[in-house]
Amino acid sequence: MSARRTDPPRTPRRAEAVDLSARLGPLRLRNPVLTASGTFGYGDEYAHVVDVKALGGVVTKTVTLEPRSGNPPGRIVETAGGMLNSIGLENVGLERFRREKLPRLRALGATIVASVGGETAAELERLLEVLAGERAIAGFEVNFSCPNVARGGARYWAVPRRLERTLARLRPLTKKALIAKLSPDVTSIGDLARACEQGGADAVTACNTFVGMAVDLTRLRSRLGRATGGLSGPAIKPLALARCHEVARAVRIPVIGSGGIMDARDALEYLAVGASAVQVGTATFLQPDAALRIIAGLRAALAERGVGSVREWRGVLCGEPLGEGPAAKAPPRRKRR
Amino acid sequence: MSAARPVWRQSRARVVWQDDWGAGHRWLELEVKSPFAPPSPGQFVQLRLPSVASPVLLPRPMSVASVARSRGALRVGFLYAPVGTGTLALAGLGAGSEVEMLGPLGRGFPLGHPGTPVLLAGGRGVAPLLFAADVLARRRRPAVLLFGARGRAQLVGLADAHRRLAALGGRLHVCTDDGSLGPRGHVVQLLERVTPGLAGPLVLHACGPHAMLKAVALWSLARGVPAFLAMESMMACGTGVCRGCPLPRSASARAAYVPATAPSLHGNREWAMCCTEGPVFAAGDLDWERIE
Numbered sequence: 001m002s003a004r005r006t007d008p009p010r011t012p013r014r015a016e017a018v019d020l021s022a023r024l025g026p027l028r029l030r031n032p033v034l035t036a037s038g039t040f041g042y043g044d045e046y047a048h049v050v051d052v053k054a055l056g057g058v059v060t061k062t063v064t065l066e067p068r069s070g071n072p073p074g075r076i077v078e079t080a081g082g083m084l085n086s087i088g089l090e091n092v093g094l095e096r097f098r099r100e101k102l103p104r105l106r107a108l109g110a111t112i113v114a115s116v117g118g119e120t121a122a123e124l125e126r127l128l129e130v131l132a133g134e135r136a137i138a139g140f141e142v143n144f145s146c147p148n149v150a151r152g153g154a155r156y157w158a159v160p161r162r163l164e165r166t167l168a169r170l171r172p173l174t175k176k177a178l179i180a181k182l183s184p185d186v187t188s189i190g191d192l193a194r195a196c197e198q199g200g201a202d203a204v205t206a207c208n209t210f211v212g213m214a215v216d217l218t219r220l221r222s223r224l225g226r227a228t229g230g231l232s233g234p235a236i237k238p239l240a241l242a243r244c245h246e247v248a249r250a251v252r253i254p255v256i257g258s259g260g261i262m263d264a265r266d267a268l269e270y271l272a273v274g275a276s277a278v279q280v281g282t283a284t285f286l287q288p289d290a291a292l293r294i295i296a297g298l299r300a301a302l303a304e305r306g307v308g309s310v311r312e313w314r315g316v317l318c319g320e321p322l323g324e325g326p327a328a329k330a331p332p333r334r335k336r337r
Numbered sequence: 338m339s340a341a342r343p344v345w346r347q348s349r350a351r352v353v354w355q356d357d358w359g360a361g362h363r364w365l366e367l368e369v370k371s372p373f374a375p376p377s378p379g380q381f382v383q384l385r386l387p388s389v390a391s392p393v394l395l396p397r398p399m400s401v402a403s404v405a406r407s408r409g410a411l412r413v414g415f416l417y418a419p420v421g422t423g424t425l426a427l428a429g430l431g432a433g434s435e436v437e438m439l440g441p442l443g444r445g446f447p448l449g450h451p452g453t454p455v456l457l458a459g460g461r462g463v464a465p466l467l468f469a470a471d472v473l474a475r476r477r478r479p480a481v482l483l484f485g486a487r488g489r490a491q492l493v494g495l496a497d498a499h500r501r502l503a504a505l506g507g508r509l510h511v512c513t514d515d516g517s518l519g520p521r522g523h524v525v526q527l528l529e530r531v532t533p534g535l536a537g538p539l540v541l542h543a544c545g546p547h548a549m550l551k552a553v554a555l556w557s558l559a560r561g562v563p564a565f566l567a568m569e570s571m572m573a574c575g576t577g578v579c580r581g582c583p584l585p586r587s588a589s590a591r592a593a594y595v596p597a598t599a600p601s602l603h604g605n606r607e608w609a610m611c612c613t614e615g616p617v618f619a620a621g622d623l624d625w626e627r628i629e
Contacts, residue, residue: 285573285574285579287385
């Protein structure tokens with residue numbers, strides 16, 4: 001049962017009594033705050049300053065079958081209230097991830113969601129075949145939305161039938177949580193999310209970075225090594241929040257909100273529009289322990305509002321669970337003149 | 338090489354004072370409480386202003402210009418030019434203001450490298466090299482500092498450099514592009530002039546604009562003189578996680594790269610990460626034709 005805006009004010013609760021747990025299909029999280037892929041390394045790089053066990057989960061840097069060296073510089077540009085990146089899925093590749101990273105992650109005791117990326121459904125199948133049996137991994141997030149690669153990026157995957165078929169091929173390979181991360185730069189993110197649900201995804205992450213650009217007026221060229229990059233940070237929060245809301249109304253599976261979450265209030269907004277969990281990305285580059293601060297802030301904020309659990313707060317702005325989103329209704333046809 | 342655990346921390350630091358340092362630059366002195374590992378010359382920290390004081394989002398990488406211990410705390414000095422939104426906001430902070438300091442980061446100058454140390458500075462690049470001269474003097478290795486800039490007005494902190502080097506028993510030579518002080522020409526030409534008078538073999542440590550560092554690197558590679566250059570890059574995290582600051586490796590460095598033993602916070606075969614492998618690089622490790 002959801003807490004409603006019209007409910008009378010509640011008595012504040014003890015912060016320790018607030019139940020922060022969250023669920024993404026088969027995956028139970030101790031709290032709803034995960035690190036976003038690409039902003040927390042493979043999970044062990046910040047371990048000397050962040051207690052990774054206290055996070056809801058760590059979504060690792062996207063791993064691909066082969067190592068990738070990434071895009072040429074510039075890879076980072078700060079813009080008003082945000083940052084553009086053009087990393088290009090630089091990663092150590094499946095073999096080294098498995099041999100070197102997974103044993104360390106297991107030792108850390110964190111809830112690890114492995115982000116996987118591929119140019120084809122077959123590549124993703126291969127990644128899951130190899131990684132599904134790894135005990136260090138609690139779930140998978142399939143990166144269907146990288147804006148910075150020539151092949152297998154956001155544009156390639158922004159086709160509902162392709163997503164549905166791909167997830168239908170991946171689903172039998174693992175009983176672990178299977179999460180689809182979507183791009184916001186699409187005509188209807190709700191349609192894509194529904195396709196993921198149909199294909200068997202346990203949850204959908206809404207959303208990856210927005211395609212953006214910045215020009216160096218002195219050299220008259222892009223300030224990034226490629227023409228465009230992915231925009232993140234506070235600048236995109238209202239945009240990403242609207243995408244999250246749209247997805248939450250379009251599917252029945254859990255939604256993970258992501259985009260510009262800098263503090264607990266931002267997280268509360270995402271949860272209020274229907275997210276079951278959130279991811280923190282750019283904020284970690286400002287403060288490596290940003291996700292931990294947000295967890296503490298979330299606990300305090302829910303207690304202050306007299307809300308006993310994250311589940312109770314989730315979707316407070318969504319109304320009853322909705323199977324149909326705005327895109328499901330055909331718009332009234334316009335008469336031709 | 339095994340992956341050593343990082344030692345950096347993010348701590349609150351307090352502005353002790355800051356003041357104009359000439360040539361459009363400012364000196365900033367911060368105090369940070371222990372435990373904060375003292376940075377060495379060439380290392381950097383990420384400074385983040387409280388969001389109410391700054392319109393910028395990301396922390397700014399700042400090269401460390403001095404380190405001193407003071408009653409259980411650490412005093413860390415910086416020389417910077419308030420030119421962008423972030424550094425202009427930094428210039429507005431008065432004594433007692435708080436910032437967040439993350440560090441120490443990266444690898445500094447290998448000051449133990451054998452040879453007569455020659456320090457080559459371009460503009461505000463002088464700051465970490467004066468810090469290096471301090472450390473070398475404590476090891477009884479007086480340094481020679483070659484200091485170049487566009488003109489006399491851009492030789493930032495020249496009086497301070499004179500005073501500090503004299504106290505350390507080092508020597509200072511200056512040059513300017515326009516000949517307004519010292520011989521006309523850039524710092525590599527000055528190096529050519531000064532070298533015959535120095536006891537060899539030499540080891541070069543340089544900090545300044547990339548064009549100058551490239552000239553120093555090519556000079557050193559042609560003569561087999563070891564040289565170490567402090568590079569710059571746009572950065573987000575400063576710690577190797579975001580992969581945002583690649584520099585191209587030289588062909589020899591690519592050939593020598595062994596993925597199995599390279600720490601994952603370092604770069605890959607093609608790119609070195611400025612924040613974790615640098616910012617100080619050996620001349621032979623980078624592809625200078627591809628560096629801007």
